[in-house]
Amino acid sequence: MRFVIALGGNAMTAEDGSARPGDQRDAIRRAAGPIVDLVAAGHEVLLTHGNGPQVGNLLVKNELTAGHVPPVPLDWCGAQTQATIGMLLLNALDEAFAARGVDRRSAALVSRTLVDAQDEHFVEPTKPIGRYLTEADARPLMAQGQQFIEVEDRGWRRVVASPSPVECLDGPTADALMSAGYVVVCSGGGGIPTIKDSDGAYVGVEAVIDKDLTAALIAQQVAADYLVIATDVDAVVADWGAPSAHPIDEVTTEEMRTIAAEQGFAAGSMGPKVEAVTTFAESGTGTGVITSLDRITAAIESRAGTRVVPAR
Numbered sequence: 001m002r003f004v005i006a007l008g009g010n011a012m013t014a015e016d017g018s019a020r021p022g023d024q025r026d027a028i029r030r031a032a033g034p035i036v037d038l039v040a041a042g043h044e045v046l047l048t049h050g051n052g053p054q055v056g057n058l059l060v061k062n063e064l065t066a067g068h069v070p071p072v073p074l075d076w077c078g079a080q081t082q083a084t085i086g087m088l089l090l091n092a093l094d095e096a097f098a099a100r101g102v103d104r105r106s107a108a109l110v111s112r113t114l115v116d117a118q119d120e121h122f123v124e125p126t127k128p129i130g131r132y133l134t135e136a137d138a139r140p141l142m143a144q145g146q147q148f149i150e151v152e153d154r155g156w157r158r159v160v161a162s163p164s165p166v167e168c169l170d171g172p173t174a175d176a177l178m179s180a181g182y183v184v185v186c187s188g189g190g191g192i193p194t195i196k197d198s199d200g201a202y203v204g205v206e207a208v209i210d211k212d213l214t215a216a217l218i219a220q221q222v223a224a225d226y227l228v229i230a231t232d233v234d235a236v237v238a239d240w241g242a243p244s245a246h247p248i249d250e251v252t253t254e255e256m257r258t259i260a261a262e263q264g265f266a267a268g269s270m271g272p273k274v275e276a277v278t279t280f281a282e283s284g285t286g287t288g289v290i291t292s293l294d295r296i297t298a299a300i301e302s303r304a305g306t307r308v309v310p311a312r
Contacts, residue, residue: 001043001044001225001226002043002044002045002046002178002222002223002224002225002226003038003043003044003045003046003224003225003226003227003228004045004046004047004048004215004218004219004222004224004226004227004228005035005038005045005046005047005048005228005230005296006047006048006049006050006211006212006215006227006228006229006230006276007031007047007048007049007050007230007293008050008229008230008231008232012024012027012028012031012049012050012051012053012054012085013027013053019053019054019056019057024054024085024088025088025092028085028088028089028092029092029095029096031092031230031293032089032092032093032095032096033096033294034293034294034296034297035047035093035096035183036093036096036097036100036102037296037297038296038297039097039102039104039183040100040102044178044179044183045178045183045184046174046178046183046184046185046186046218046219046222046224047089047183047184047185047186048185048186048187048188048211048214048215048218049085049089049185049188049189049211050188050189050211051078051081051082051085051188051189051211052189054081054084054085055074055077055078055081055129055189056129056130056131058072058077058080058081059077059129059130059131059158060130060131062141063130063131063133063137063141066140066141066144067140070144071141071144071146073204073206074160074193074205074206074207074208075192075193075194075204075205075206075207076204078188078189078190078191078192078193078204079110079192079204081188081189082108082109082110082111082188082189082192083108083110085185085188086108086109086110086185086188087108089106089108089185090106090107090108090185093106093183094106104181104182104183105181105182105183106182106183106184106185107177107182107183107184107185108184108185108186109170109173109174109177109184109185109186109187110192111168111169111170111173111174111186111187111188111191111192112168112169112170112191112192112193112194112202112204113165113166113167113168113169113187113190113191113192113193113194113209113214113217114165114166114167114168114169114194114195114196114202115163115164115165115166115193115194115195115205115207115209116163116164116166116195117195117196117197117205119161119163119164121161121162121163121164121207122161122163122207125147125159125160125161125162126159126162127159127160127161127162127208128149128157128158128159129157129158129159129160129208130157130158131157132151132154132155132156132157133148133155133156133157134155134156135150135155135156137156138155138156138158141158146158147159147160160206160207160208161205161206161207161208162207162208162209162210163193163207163209164209164213165190165191165209165210165213165214165217167217167221168186168187168191168214168217168218168221169191169194169202170186170187171186171187171218171221171222172221174186174187174218174221174222175221175222175223178222186218187211187214187215187217187218188211189208189209189211190208190209190210190211190213190214191209191214192204193205193206193207193208193209210272211272212229212272212273212275212276213272213275213276213279215227215229215276216275216276216277216279216280216283216288219280219285219286220280220283220285223285224280224285224286225285225286225287226286226287226288226289226300227276227277227280227286227287227288227289228289228290228291228296228299228300229273229276229277229288229289229290229291230291230292230293230296231273231290231291231292232292233290233291233292234247234291234292234295234304234305235247235248235249235290235291235304235305235306236248236265236270236273236274236290236306238259238263239263240263247306248306249305249306249307250302250306250307250308250309251306251307251308251309252308252309252310252311252312253278253281253282253308253309253310253311254311256274256277256278256281256308257278260274260275260278270290273290274290276288277289277290277306277308278308280308281308281309281310282310282311284310287300287307287308287309288307288308289305289306289307289308290305290306291304291305291306292305
């Protein structure tokens with residue numbers, strides 16, 4: 001079978017959320033084990049990943065040097081973090097393959113995601129990124145064209161557009177590599193946000209694309225049997241924090257749409273994950289799964305996780 005596995009930010013950092021190079025290297029080594037288990041069982045795998053902590057580090061460098069060098073734009077930040085995380089994943093996977101005697105190789109793509117230049121989110125950016133700054137620290141960045149909002153009692157925070165993904169431009173390359181036997185790393189951080197200009201050329205833009213929605217898109221493009229959103233919980237929980245709290249196991253797309261409307265899953269956490277697996281299952285390609293990394297095998301065997309299947 002063919003799997004697309006979306007690694008959450010927790011798979012890229014230490015347990016306390018720190019993202020020092022050593023922390024990231026160790027975390028990715030731990031994440032490689034369950035992935036190699038799937039590969040060893042004969043499955044094809046594409047990995048995508050978050051990059052929030054890594055882009056956050058680059059934004060801090062932008063802030064500290066804004067008066068001396070031009071800030072690195074977000075599309076460049078995305079490309080840089082894709083390459084860095086891709087390198088770490090390749091090393092970790094190759095190491096795990098060698099340790100288990102698995103004859104497979106891996107490849108990482110610096111990959112773009114097409115968005116609509118007329119997407120309404122470009123009109124009034126609302127996606128907050130980076131840390132809170134004082135007005136004095138934010139002013140040099142505003143002078144470079146960045147947009148900030150003031151949050152009472154917190155400070156100034158940058159906001160950017162978060163347009164909907166339209167197409168994973170490098171999906172055909174990923175598909176070809178998977179068919180050739182490679183484990184592929186693609187569309188990290190939602191993909192490098194890209195528009196097509198009036199001349200038909202592709203151009204990177206200042207935006208952030210939701211990584212889970214892009215994961216659903218690339219899973220459709222490579223005709224995956226499973227889209228797995230790997231997070232830090234074993235399953236989606238309904239009635240979170242209440243005595244009636246309970247995990248959601250296997251549901252149809254229609255049932256999940258109803259549950260999501262009733263539960264109001266948060267936009268900053270479980271909401272995009274639920275939307276991604278439901279959208280993928282609605283495409284008719286396969287099953288959407290939300291579970292923890294070490295429970296993937298149990299989830300595909302219907303013993304764990306939240307599984308969203310096409311309407312019967």
